[in-house]
Amino acid sequence: MQVLLVRHADATDARSASSDYDRWLTASGRQTMTKVGEELSSSGLRYTRIYTSPLVRAVQTAEILAATASAFDGPVEVQRALSTEEGTTAQALSPLEDAGHGALIVMVTHMPKVGVLASHLGRLASAPGFQTGAACLIKLDGANGRVEWMLDPYTLERRRP
Numbered sequence: 001m002q003v004l005l006v007r008h009a010d011a012t013d014a015r016s017a018s019s020d021y022d023r024w025l026t027a028s029g030r031q032t033m034t035k036v037g038e039e040l041s042s043s044g045l046r047y048t049r050i051y052t053s054p055l056v057r058a059v060q061t062a063e064i065l066a067a068t069a070s071a072f073d074g075p076v077e078v079q080r081a082l083s084t085e086e087g088t089t090a091q092a093l094s095p096l097e098d099a100g101h102g103a104l105i106v107m108v109t110h111m112p113k114v115g116v117l118a119s120h121l122g123r124l125a126s127a128p129g130f131q132t133g134a135a136c137l138i139k140l141d142g143a144n145g146r147v148e149w150m151l152d153p154y155t156l157e158r159r160r161p
Contacts (some may be wrong), residue, residue, distance in 0.1 A: 001099050003121055003138045004045065004106045007114045007130040009153070011034035011057035020084075021156075023062045032133045032153050033061050037068030039156045040135065047072045048103040051095050053082040053110060061133075063110040082109040089120055096140075118161075122147035128161040130157065136161070 010029030017023045025033070047069055052062035062076045079095060081087025092113065099105050107117065114136075115127030121138045122145050128136070133153030139146050149158035 001101055001140045002104045005114050005136045006108045006120050007132055007134050008057040008061040009133040022056050024056050033064045036133055036153050037065045041068050041070045049104050050076045050106040051079040052076055052108040055083055056079055056080045058108045082107060084110045089116055121145040
């Protein structure tokens with residue numbers, strides 16, 4: 001199984017929205033995420049499922065990833081434990097329990113949760129930083145996980161953390 005962890009794209013600042021929950025993507029964030037989604041699709045990634053935090057900026061990011069995917073037929077599913085302040089790491093990762101061996105699961109979330117999930121799944125000593133719009137592919141083989149790469153959302157270059 002593979003897991004693609006994605007931090008939501010650039011969002012409006014807190015003063016623009018009535019609450020942190022309601023912050024939406026900026027035009028620049030939408031453009032960046034569209035490029036990221038197209039890059040991921042052109043690299044041959046085929047999503048099995050997309051899970052997202054319920055916060056508006058994460059849902060919009062997940063919808064862009066779904067729209068730019070070449071073979072994803074949805075739906076995008078909300079997973080409350082992927083939000084910034086709800087749920088444990090185990091609860092956030094619970095959708096992986098039912099995923100098949102060849103599945104590619106996408107999880108759209110926020111900092112610091114995305115870094116915690118990456119370090120947990122990839123068996124990293126510390127949590128990597130994620131720019132807004134960044135993606136990280138982790139390959140899981142049973143209890144063993146390995147970070148394959150992180151995608152820089154601005155250069156579209158892949159690197160190891």
